[in-house]
Amino acid sequence: GRALLILLLSAAVSLLGGLLFGYELGIISGALLQLQVDFHLSCFKQEVLVSALLIGALLASLVAGILIDHYGRRRAILVSNLILLVGSLTLALTRSFIGLVIGRMIVGFAISVSSMACCIYVSEMVAAHQRGLLVSLYEVGITVGILLSYALNYIFADVDEGWRYMFGLAIAPAAMQFLSILFLPVNPVKLSSWDSDCQKGLIPLQDTEDRAAAKQEPCKEKHYSFLDLFRTRDNMRRRTLVGLGLVLFQQFTGQPNVLGYASKIFHSVGFQSNSSAILASVGLGAIKVVATLVAMAFADKAGRRVLLMAGCVVMAISVTTIGLTSRIAPLAMARDCKAAADPSASRSLTQHPLTPVSFQPAVSPVPPPLGAGKSQAGPGFAATGSLIKAFASAQSREVVPDSSLAQKRGLVGQAKEETVGSTGLLFGGAPWAGHTVLNWITLLSMMAFVSAFSAGFGPMTWLVLSEIYPAAIRGRAFAFCNSFNWAANLLISLSFLDLIDAIGFSWMFLLYGLMGVIAVIFIYFFVPETKGQSLEEIDQQFSRKR
Secondary structure (H helix, E strand, O other), X not given: OXXXXXXXXXXXXXXXXXXXXXXXXHHHHHHHHHXXXXXXXXXXXXXXXXXXXXXXXXXXXXXXXXXXXXXXXXHHHHHHHHXXXXXXXXXXXXXXXXXXXXXXXXXXXXXXXXXXXXHHHHHHHOOHHHHHHHHHHHHHHHHHHHHHHHHHHHHHHHOOOHHHHHHHOOHHHHHHHHHHHHOOOOOOOOOOXXXXXXXXXXXXXXXXXXXXXXXXXXXXXXXXXXXXXXXXXXXXXXXXXXXXXXXXXXXXXXXXXXXXXXXXXXXXXXXXXXXXXXXXXXHHHHHHHHHHHHHHHHOOOOOHHHHHHHHHHHHHHHHHHHHHHHHHOOOOOOOOOOOOOOOOOOOOOOOXXXXXXOXXXXXXXXXXXXXXXXXXXXXXXXXXXXXXXXXXXXXXXXXXXXXXXXXXXXOHHHHHHHHHHHHHHHHHOOHHXXXXXXXXXXXXXXXXXXXXXXXXXXXXXHHHHOOOOOHXXXXXXXXXXXXXXXXXXXXXXXXXXXXXXXXXXXXXXXXXXXXXXXXXXXXXXXXXXXXXXXXXXXXXXXXXXO
């Protein structure tokens, strides 16, 4: 009974952590539509507000590793919940633009710490044969959080100062996660003797064989400095290569940008109205959830390497197809923030902020998950995670201000003018209009890309990162890789339109296809299979192999 309770609470911590990550990334899309009116935000101010989350997350990835390693994973999650509470209250109650920026930075810091600590904590709390399922649950949480943010954007679109409710409601899942983790045991990093700390640290859910094997070996405490990540000791350099390779390929295979042009593809196949664009976006979100659930089910059966390589192959084929079809039927690109009147022409897939009526944000706030992130972010997120893992990685935001809200604020005439103008500019005389079959091929390719990412790089990057490092340095190593995830995401998102100017849209996507092929080769030669192995066995496997 106790083991089942711990299993359920671990699942809740993982799911709620991901849900918070996805929710905070997605909610800014609908909030910006109201904020730009209430605070008279210029394009630059909107970009600052969007990027504030990223800045907070980057800062967190620089310091969170020390917090996680020295004060424990459980304590880091509890602290991140309290920080998120402060950030959400700041956003909900503020009356100034500066308050909004500070609030988003605090929230970014909190979800970045949480994304790393959740993945590591859950991976250490459960048995080897359940680790893939429960860590992947974090990525499921990200996609559910993004869909939830869509729904609330829609619900509060008509409410005066509805953005306060959007930001404030994040307190509820944070409180639930805080309460869940209070009932879970502390998972000690420093193990001194078998009879005391080691026995407590050996996870109630692990098999009796694991326990017996661990009991036969003396419990050795190892100390690592940050610089050990780049040394040959215990083959740490190879582990760092694997971690950095995964987070960088997660970004360089085109994940931050492919769906940035989803809305144009939707328009080309007949989703002309804003409401149908919302439905199409939610449909893509649903595809992500289903694909992530598939990954969760097969992570412990098929293995990490198989899902990563299969996902990469499908992603490479998908972006190559988009690149080839766009050579025949080119897609017009709106460059500046006024031209991007199409509300969903956002620059980046993981740029979860949806472009408001006349704004195109320049910065992507994700990973992962982190991991995103982690997902993707990594986690998400995403991630990633996957910040990842993000990435998490939501679709371009199609939540458009409701007509009654726009009327209430005197924007209807302007919105109609801009929308008509931009639709004419982007689609009226576009070569896309006469290529129905190619348009549908492109749409299906994009859906295949989303599915492949959500089953492969999205959850698996953060799962592998939480497994390959020794316990004593796991937090700092995860944070180090996560910082590269956020930085690469930002670089890709900001340079995308410049690269399109330089080499063209189709060549850009063909380049993503090439990067996907290189990623498959990298995974085949460098990333080991970790399914069904205890964290100690994975550590020994890395220490032996050169």
